[in-house]
Amino acid sequence: MIKSIKGKMVLFQGMMLVVVLSVLLILFLSGAQGYYYHSKMKLMNQAFNRLHEKDLEKLKDGDSKIVNFEEQKLRFVIADENFRQIYVSANGKGKGAVIDGRSAKAKIKGGIIDKVNRFDEDEFKTVNCKRRIKGRGIIKQGNHKYYVYIYEIKTTKNILFSYYAIFFTIVVLIAAAIGMIVSMIIANRISKPIKQIELNTRLAVKNGYNVKIDENQEFKELSGLAESINTMVIQIRNQIEILEEEIARKEQAENIQKQFVNNVSHEMKTPLAIISTQVEMIQYLNDEEKREEYCKSIIEETENMSQMINDMISIFSVQYENENLTVENENVSDVVRKICGEYKKLFDSNHIVLREEYDIDTYAQINGKLLKQAVSNYVSNAIKHSDEKSQVTVRVLDLNETVRVEVENMGKHIDESYKDKIWDIFYSGDANETLNGQKGSGLGLYLVKSIAKLHNAEYGFENTDNGVIFYITLKKVQKRDQKQLN
Known part of the structure; x- marks a missing residue:
């Protein structure tokens, strides 16, 4: 069974051509003889009428009127x-x-x-015999009557129609052959670009949907098909890229989780070991000053563990929010002002001066809870890294198209070699020390980075003449705008 478009088109067009020509042949064979007989009989009647005009007694060899009809295959017998x-x-x-x-x-x-x-004296009678057409009639001239017998040349009719049939059969066969060849050419012109489109589609699948099919086709329908396939290929490629990014993100998240669990296990062991050792030592110490020192150390390690646990919970919360982050238009200055208010007592207890600077028009699309965590990390780090009687400055700046939150302390500069490392999870400097010599979990800045990325915000630090500035830069919006990021 023929399944290709090309084969079916050739077969169908060939069959149609044969049918049409066969019908024409049948019509010819069935109607042509009748037309031929009618024409010959009419010609014989014309010849008989012309003989009426001649003086038959004086009819001579080579008479032009007789010759004219003889040239048309008629013969005369007159007596x-x-x-x-x-x-x-x-x-x-x-x-x-x-x-x-x-x-x-x-x-x-x-x-x-x-x-x-x-013979009939009243009319000229024509007869269609099996082998020839004949006509008989009587012409009266004066006192004489003449018998006129007209016939076509013997077997002319049969020979003529035999040639017609053979000729027409040959014409049918030639026309069928030509038609098949033309059909194959046309079918090939149609099927070739379809085959090319099929080949390109297979190549697109094989090469990761990176092949574009030529849309400038000879036929409008094929151009539309190529355009549709290109659109589909682009969509598939985009979906594949999205899936690959999603898979990469999932793999990265899994790797981070594994690293997270391993690091947490390691980080928890140290403070637990310290606490366990110090608790055992307390019961053997008689020196009250030493006992108080150990108790403070236990409290400090407990607070570090508590902070680490809180940071871990926050990171897991951020990873959950990454699936569907809901934001609202809020005045960033109001959010940061509340944070500073909560840290006021901590600033006072550490004898550190807090300076606040707020611009008025500082609206951005934010998740208030997450931004509060990020800025709180900056503020707590600034306190941790500041000496007594130094100053920490918190600013919210309107920069026309963006809103920038800055937390500046008067601590030591950060080496540029740490520019990228400090944002990594569990990175806290050499020997589990922060950059200014204080202990840290290495989770805080990683949490800030995660929150900033969720908001499509910029983050980083800058060394200044007096210390270091940590910042987050958000895209500014009008107060009336509302939006939900997914």
């Missing part, structure tokens, strides 16, 4: 009432075409004498 030869056509025409003698008498006998009962 008077006594069956005397007046004119008998031979196989030729023109002068010398008239015959006499025994051959002429035979034609008169066979065509007139033996069929005299078939």
Whole structure:
């Protein structure tokens, strides 16, 4: 069974061509003979009427009126009432075409004498015989009457139609062959670009959907098909890229979680070991000052563990929020002002001066809870890294298209080599020390980075003349705008 478009088109067009030509052949064979007979009979009637105009007694060999009809394959046998030869056509025409003698008498006998009962004085009768068309009639001129027998050349009709049938059959076969060739050419012109589109589609699948199909096709339908396939390929490629990014993100998250668990296990062991050791030592110490020192150390390690646990919970919360972050238009200055208010007592207890600077128009689309965690990390780090009687400055700046939150302390500068490392999870400097010599979990700045990325915000630090500035830069919006990020 033929399944290709090209094969079916060739077969269908060939069959249609054969059917059409066969119908024409049937119509020709069924109608052409009738038309031929009618034309010959009409011609014989014309010849008979022309003989009426001639003086048959004076009819001569080579008469132009007779010759004209003889050229159209008619032959004449004319005799008077006594069956005397007046004119008998031979196989030729023109002068010398008239015959006499025994051959002429035979034609008169066979065509007139033996069929005299078939002549009618009132009309010229034509007969369509099996092998030829014949006509008989009587012409009266003066006191004489003339028998006129007109017939077409023997077997002319049969030979003619045999040639017609053979010729038409050959025409049908040639036309069918030409039609098949033309059909194959047309089918090939249609199927070739389809085959090319199929090949390009396979290549697109094989090469990661990076092949574009030519849309400039000869046929409008194929151009539309190529355009649709290109659109589909682009969409598939985009979906694949999204899936690859999602898979990479999931793998990264899994790796981070594994690293997180391993690091947490390691980080927890140290303070737990310290606490366990110091608790055991307390019961053997009689020195009150030493006992108080150990108790403070236990409290400090407990607070560090508590902070680490809180940071871990916050990180898991941020990872959850990454799936669906809901934001609202809020005045960043108001959020930061509340944070500073909560840390006021901590600033006072550490004898550190807090300075606040707020611009008025500082609206951004934020998740207030998460931004509060990020800024709180900056503020607590600034306190931890500041000496007594130093100053920490918190600013919220309107920078036309962005809103920038800055926390500046008067601590030591951060080496540029740490520029990227300090944002990594569990990175807290050499020997689990922060950059200014204080202990840290290494989770705070990683949490800030995660929150900033969720808000599509910029983050970082800058060394200044007096210390270090940590910042987050958010895109500014109008107060009336509302939006939810997914």
